[in-house]
Amino acid sequence: MRHTYIPDTTLTEGQRAFRADVRAFLRSDKVRRSVETIRRCPPDREAGPLEVYQWLGERGWLAPNWPERYGGAGRGVAEAAIVTEEMCLAGVPDDAHVLSVDIVGMFLLHVGTEDQRRRILPSIASGERIATVLFTEPGCGSDLSRLTTRAEPDGDGWRLHGTKIYNQKTQFSDVGLCAARTSEGPVPYHGITLFLVPLDSPGVTVRTIENMTNDRFHEVAFDGIRLTESDVVGSVDDGWRLLNEMLVLERTGIDFHAKIRRWLDSVVTEDLLSDPVLAARHAELDAHLRAAHALAWRVITEIGNGRQDPATAAMAKWYVTEQARDVIRFCLDATGLPGLLSSWDPDAPDLGLVEAACRYAPTYRLGSGTSEVMLYIIATSALELL
Incomplete structure (x- = not known):
């Protein structure tokens, strides 16, 4: 098999050198053997946290554009794209990387509190933690404005009720970024809030949905799981704006x-x-x-x-x-x-x-x-x- 590498005409010399280092590592025998083991997984099994992610994390490469204090390498968006590109070209599964680093991690990096960042980001950047995304709902399709999952006020927090569907890596995740309705507004886009939901809490039920790929989808039902102010990502009722801004990165x-x-x-x-x-x-x-x-x-x-x-x-x-x-x-x-x-x-x-x-x-x-x-x-x- 040959690979066509398009010239990096927009990259600096330093970024080209970074690509060469990442590519050499991902083409190493150690990584090749690990990827082959993953790809030979039978259809009734799905890979969880990958040792390749942890090897990248040791170098600060799994989330290279994150600050070093959160486990990154303090590099830029181009270096993050280089890692993603080289992972995919080398056959390293990237779905957990997209969910954990590119979506959940980037939301927290941009609008999360310092406590949320310190609790969640280092373990994602090290490859030890997988986080998932809980946006899509039954009957809503691509229109998140129609979501019906509700976070109802309960003292100084909320109680979460509703169902999310087609979520990936949920069985390996202990936290999910969830969009829920916290109030009614003049238009359906108003009143949506993002929460960090602990998936190992009472009141969370996960059901596997079989599909034609080797990756499992899941349905996640919430039956009154309690959330607190520390679980809110961004501001209350500001979820729609954040979703539109941040999903450009995906x-x-x-x-x-x-x-x-x-x-x-x-x-x-x-x-x-x-x-x-x-x-x-x-x-x-x-x-x-x-x-x-x-x-x-x-x-x-x-x-x-x-x-x-x-x-x-x-x-x-x-x-x-x-x-x-x-x-x-x-x-x-x-x-x-x-x-x-x-x-x-x-x-x-x-x-x-x-x-x-x-x-x-x-x-x-x-x-x-x-x-x-x-x-x-x-x-x-x-x-x-x-």
Whole structure:
């Protein structure tokens, strides 16, 4: 398998050196063996806290853009994107990283209290703790304004009632970032508050939802779990604004791009490129992925410069994830029937990468905001069509 590395034209010499160090570590025999063990997990098992995360955490690389006092390396957004990109290119599962570091951790870093940061962030940055996200609800789809989970006043705190669905890594998490309604306002976006919910508390029930990927989804029900002022993230009733500001950081598309790039590169051989039809299709897909990479890094550069434009992020996320379908079709044509063998089959090429990609590819249009929602953001914010 070969890898196409697009020139880091926007990076400094120091950032290029950082990428080289991260790449060398993630290509080491120790990491390769660990990743292979994870990928050979049978379908009835799911990996929990990864030793690779802890190895990265020891170097301050799991959350390199966090301050050193919270377990990071005091670097910038570009270095964080480099780690994400190199993890995905090396086949390291990134879902727990996205949930814990990119979402929960970044919310706390930007709007959490000092007590919350000191309690939660160091153990995330070390790779010892997984945190999950509790936003989506049954019947709400992508519209968080319709959420019905309520945090009802109870003395100097709240009682949480409601159900969240399609949550990942919940069985390995002891804390979740939860959006709940704390008051009624003139519009449904008002009155939403973010809470840190201890998932090992009485009143929390977790049910597993089977799906076609190797990662489990969960339904989490809250039956009056008590929350206090110290569990509020940001300000009461200010959750919608925070969600809109912070989720831009999740929509760079850099992680999706790296995984799709890895799929494409995994099937490229000299024999394949000698076929003019497949070579032409490969060249077209390669061009699309290079454009997707440029869009993703444009968002990262803007964030690094203190600008967070939801429309630019939506463009990148939409364009990147729309490439998944065409790339996986090409991979299937290139590999034929052997490409459908799963990772636990000893004859599977590249540990069943293409077969797994077939199951994961449809989810890319849904994760971090559906393609339809991204197009709506582009239409309203960038093109002013609505």
